[in-house]
Amino acid sequence: MMLRFLCCLLLLSRFVPAGAQAIPPPIAIETEHVSLVLTVGTNQKLYQTYLGPKLTAADRQSLPQPGPFDAYMPAPGEAYVPAGTDNLFEPAIGMVHADGNPSLALVFAEVQTSQTGDDLITTTVHLRDPAYPVDVRLHFAAYQKEDVIKTWMEITHREKKPVVLTNYASAMLRLHAPHYWLTQLHGDWASEAKEVEGELTSGLKVIDSKLGGTRAGWYQTPSFFLALDKPATETSGEVLAGTLAWTGSFRLAFEVDNLNTLRVLPGLNPFASAYTLPANQPFVTPEFIFTYSPAGKGPASRNLHRWARRYGVLDGTAPRPTLLNNWETTLTAFTESRLDSLMGDAARLGAQIFLLDDGWFGNKYPRNNDKVGLGDWQPDRAKLPHGLGHLVQTATKAGIKFGIWVEPEMVNPKSELYEKHPDWVLRLPNRPEDYSRNQLVLDLTNPKVQDFVFQVVDEQLSQGVAYVKWDCNRMMTSAYSPYLGRDQSHLYIDYVRGLYKVFDRMRSKYPHVPMMLCSGGGARADYGGLKYFTDFWASDNTDAFERVFIQWGFLNFFPSNTLASHVTNWNRQHTLKFRTDVALMGKLGYDLDVSKLSVDELTFSRQAVQNYKRLTPVLAQGDVFRLRSPYEGNQVALLYVDEAQRHAVALSYNLHTRFHEPVLPVRFQGLNPAQRYLVREINLMPGQKDTLPAHDHTYSGDYLMKVGVLLSDPDATQLTSHVLEVLAE
Template identity: 80%
Template sequence: MNLRFVYGCLLLFARITPALAQTPPPPIAIETEHISLVLTVGGNQKLYQTYLGAKLTEADKQLLPKPGPFDAYAPAPNEAYVPAGTDNLFEPAIRVVHADGNPGLALAFADVKTSQTGDNLTTTTVHLRDPVYPVDVLLHFAAYQKEDVIKTWTEIKHREKKPVVLTQYASAMLRLHAPHYWLTQLHGDWASEAKETQSELTSGLKVIDSKLGTRPSWYHTPSFLVALDKPATETSGEVLAGTLAWTGNFRLAFEVDNLNTLRMLPGINPYASEYTLPANQSFVTPEFIFTYSTTGKGQASRNLHRWARRQGGTLDGTQPRLTLLNNWETTYAKFTEPRLDSLIGDAAKLGVDLFLLDDGWFGNKFPRNNDKAGLGDWQPNKTKLPNGIGHLVQTATKADIKFGIWVEPEAVNPKSELYSKHPDWILRLPKRPEDLSRSQLVLDLNNPKVQDFVYNTVDGLLSQNVGYIKWDNCRMITNAYSQYLGKDQSHLYIGYVQGLYKVLGRLRQKYPHLPMMLCAGGGSRADYGALKYFTEFWTSDNTDAFERVFIQWGFLNFFPANTLASHVTNWNPQHTLKFRTDVAMMGKLGYDIDVAKLSADEQQFSQQVVKDYKRLSPVIWQGDLFRLRSPYEGNQVALMYVDEAQRNAVAFGYNLHTRFHEAVIPVKLQGLDPAKRYKVTEINLMPGQKSDLPAHGQTYSGDYLMKVGLLLSDGEAKQLTSHVLELTAE
């Protein structure tokens, strides 16, 4: 008899034998109003993904192909969370080394539980268990009905006598089926964040990852779009948009297998992070948040934006934000108390809600006059601030605005008292030279004493009635070694992020609604793991208005406008103040300019802009975003926000480096009510300037605006100019 045939029969029998003991349950459907993810238990008791896409009817779900029969010489397709070490031939979702050294894991269906919270949230937990070893894997799914978003994460635990070692631990494993797959990712560098790149995924494995530790999104962002069949547009095509909620090393793996199935594995990067898990403890992965659209990228973005605002993706997402004036580009680290008093007065004159004091306010033995000293010594510099932070808070209070302050509490300069007193608190390799970046090193947040130090630093400021924190981190982790962890260095990267979350959790327990900006030398911490503790993030240190169009456009794929801190600055003074202002108004408006140096007309213009922005901010912050013309497709860029009632909208038009006599083409608007009539008004005009747009002051039906459109530029598309239109239903 053919031995290969006998071996195949034995394998096949081994796979189907569990079915004799248990009848598979009905399909498990994780669903929103427009999305279905269907999991099915096979006759071999393994869990399979049998569908992901547009929502199916109950009758259609019953028609989905059942898993099996299986080829004895190849792994069964579409297993929902594939373990390593048994029959898997591709990238596994999980790999466990048992206490006895066995590196194989098998996962069989144990049970499923579903619960309902209100009329919007359905939570499903699928319990998988190794038939031989006491290892349990729980696949968690939270389906937000109205937002069409599914959040998924994995919990791993065991009851072996000794610890097991986890070497791979994806947050999820999802599969798509199409002839072609097109991946859109965000990448970049300092001052060049969130560049969009699109490429076709072909046979093999593509990995987007970070090994930077504290600034994971510096080069790549843990967010992506995958279009099926062909590249999606804003309004057409099937597309999955996903983002990982983790403020540390991440890994996004995309593998097209021999059957042309796309396997997606988002999660923590296991690089240098083999995780030793004691018995009866749980390892919980970060959440992977995704949505699915059959009508293009725009709808996918709107789904994520609504979820982020309404379901805790960002702190207080439905509440107002603060406009602010920052002192950095006016004074840098060289200032005096009277100078800051004057700037606080300028902030009040401008009409913003807050004055933000940036870097340079601390350090006495090692004064913080540049980035080479003082970091870690969080005492007000007595020369610059003889009356301390309290005086500045009082000055702001008298001016009827709030006072905020910059901190970078996770880092230290070698020229600091903290460095001298606590060398054991610093991440650095023994017997190796220190690797400095920006003249600083990283504190070890694995250490509870360091966590207390960071907490007490921020709490000490907030106890002085500071009303806003800009939390910066300008240093990645290199020379990675924790004296606190000792020999168990493989927990360093994960433990660092967990330590950061512990500190932020303590602060939020005491100050649940205090606004904070998440900064990492720009947009290097753009993720929903951190944003649940912050109201906004600093998108880039590059505030050149032309560059910011691209940077903010990229981040708006995944994050709502009220999370994108966008400031008017003098980075490129060749740009008009209006162009810089109109670009910043696309997100959460702020200023970083010397107000006193503005002309009288510029001051009047800026004061009116702040008033109008506060009036329109509910539309920009809470409305639906429609990206009308992309900067990647031409020189004329357009986008708009529409409120939920479709009564108010704000449209932005930007001309970039347009050519001589470049044709001006009407822009077809989106998201309006066809039956309503909208009055169009151009705002953000300099004093004495009249609008030259034909639509200004006119009234149109929503149907006309969406079918015919409007000119968002004047008769000639001039370089680096812009227009902002307010639409109001009559």
């Protein structure tokens, strides 16, 4: 069944009454393969009449024209339903007018369309309230080649006094099918991005975060798949994939109504956030990004990946540097000479950046643990007597660059910053301070705090720092802004807006410095933040076995070059090869003591770094095909294929197959059937022999996709992995 919502049969008998305003033609928001059609009814309301595979212009004209409805029936198909009049289900928008009227009515005013280059078509549909001076504009950006549509809403008014917004979804989509299957990501610290799938039944399902503008995605992620009629696979089923570009509290609502129609309402979470809006001041919602696939989850993911690399992530088509982090080697106990030595190790490894993590700052309260010093961003004179400039120089002499960790949105109560500016902290009056990780959140609704946070980063970058890990290790609780005063319901929204203002300033001055978006792991995995950052830290859990699942989950919605994936010693029972091969799923990095590697381990690691750099056009820019899921068995496989279909890399992980568990060939995807490919195993430890029959053999693309090859060890008794390079002859 096609993914679409056609107006019910009642519409077929409607006609335009005498004297009615002229009905404009259907409004088509389209990509190369997808159509979203909006139609103005005889009552001048806006309806969604289609969402699915692309229609011809003639077929769009044949869609049923909506009109007036029975007063006892909800209006099926209305594209952006307001609250307070005849709506019986979840509204997209709600408002209390200056005179106390808690209703909104929206009718069509005009539509504008513009084109940028050969890929982007932007459509703005202007709706207005016929009784109040309120304007709502629905914006749609259709990316032609990527088959991705981005939509958001803007509301303004000209009433004499402020109005109050009570709901403000970024979009409202309607789907119609016998059944709906929702796939979401959820988790906790160190167990992020767990996939779970379930059927939506009559009623309301909400995935949301009420954690404010810091660690909003701690438990839930603002991304999802929707499959129609039956659960989708990687290669089959109708799928809508969506993700919200917002680094704060969010709400994804899915409601199946009495007619078995599904309303999808993504956007800001209105919890504790009724927003008072003055006249002539626009309220703009976050962008909701979605794509449609008639052939399963895999194509939907690849659509998002291609869009993200080109439009959604900072410098998404540029190479990503490999780095060595000191955290697991030293924690906060290091000296200047020790760091100098570690930078030499980074150069020996072949890394391009050395990243100094937590513990480098604070003098009155030296940052020797996580209880003190946060907020005092001056180099610790005892640890770093020559400051950061010396470390930048050391890195330069070693032929690498220097990066640094910051957490500028936070403060320890035991810090000079807290002593000087207690009014800069989010905390409830007349209540005990509520700590998480011994820290509190700075009030980014305050322009002075925004200036401070910008200056923290600016000071480091101005000294030659070439990479920043921007961390954020607690959520908002007991939150009250001294700056906002009586407008506390603005806090969750205005905090994120303040954060984005800092990011805007940062990128205006330093447009291309690579930066990692971190929040105690993957709690900031969203395109609202990623447009300012090159990658994000998927989890503090770097156990390679666990990372297979975590990275698999995030790869549903984010391209591989955004997933910072490090080789560490979290679980030494895993071989270095297994840990390294798992890190190749994303952006390769290291967080281990290079000096303690054996000669063979160092040789292997140096070769792995060289392989990653050589294969970056495939691993970072290629299409990702998830061939065998860790949720379906112990043999996991992925294939990365370049755009020309001439170069591919297969990654396989044996998650400890059981005794006599069948090991079957894996069928590849995305290759050219007529092309001949040489398959060879790489990333082998010194002295290790290849164990897969496919090594050093040539196959047709047709054979690899129809028959496949073995990618796992039939007799493995531990976690094993293989990396196969596939080269067109």
